[in-house]
Amino acid sequence: MDIMWIWCGLGLILLCLEMMTGTMYLLWPGMAALAMALLAWLLPAFSTPWQIVIYAIFSVLAVAIWRKREKTHPTPRVGQAQGEEIGREGVIIHAVTPAQSGLIRFSQGVMGSKEWSAVADVEIAANQPARIVAVEGNSVRVVPI
Known part of the structure; x- marks a missing residue:
């Protein structure tokens, strides 16, 4: 052969x-x-x-x-934040305080979900807009807009 x-x-x-x-x-x-x-x-x-x-x-x-x-040139990891979600804006649906986490809703899904547990250094009332500044485990750190 x-x-x-x-x-x-x-x-x-x-x-x-x-x-x-x-x-x-x-x-x-x-x-x-x-x-x-x-x-x-x-x-x-x-x-x-x-x-x-x-x-x-x-x-x-x-x-x-x-x-x-x-x-x-790393490949993107599905479902894992790599900084692309920083800056996304949503609306707080359950109030957030420094002592208690709340809930934020986005018009389009963020990392596969429209609602996320939110933490903040300041109090943010319900129905207030907020912006993601960091992804911390299973929650997002937000600041008021």
């Missing part, structure tokens, strides 16, 4: 496994195997041991580049 087809088969198997797991770790070795299939087709006299070494280098480099990019 031609080595090109072995590389191609390995690449396709790894890509299928990647589609089943969704980890992104098998994508890069699979792509490296497909690149080796192309290299084996273009340079048929290239020895198999060197192909294996180059495949390993391609795989490690691809994963390393992907991991480095992942650290500089």
Whole structure:
């Protein structure tokens, strides 16, 4: 059997496994195997041991580049505040005091819910508008507008 087809088969198997797991770790070795299939087709006299070494280098480099990019461009985490909700405005529906948390309602959902437990350093009466200044666990810290 031609080595090109072995590389191609390995690449396709790894890509299928990647589609089943969704980890992104098998994508890069699979792509490296497909690149080796192309290299084996273009340079048929290239020895198999060197192909294996180059495949390993391609795989490690691809994963390393992907991991480095992942650290500089983190993916958004669903349901977890990353600062994008700061500044959103809502209406207090249960009064908030420094000693007692209240409830705030938003016209559009904030992190998946329209109503949130609210805490504040000052008293805010019901039906008063307020703005989010921080997300603290399961509640939002607000200030009056």
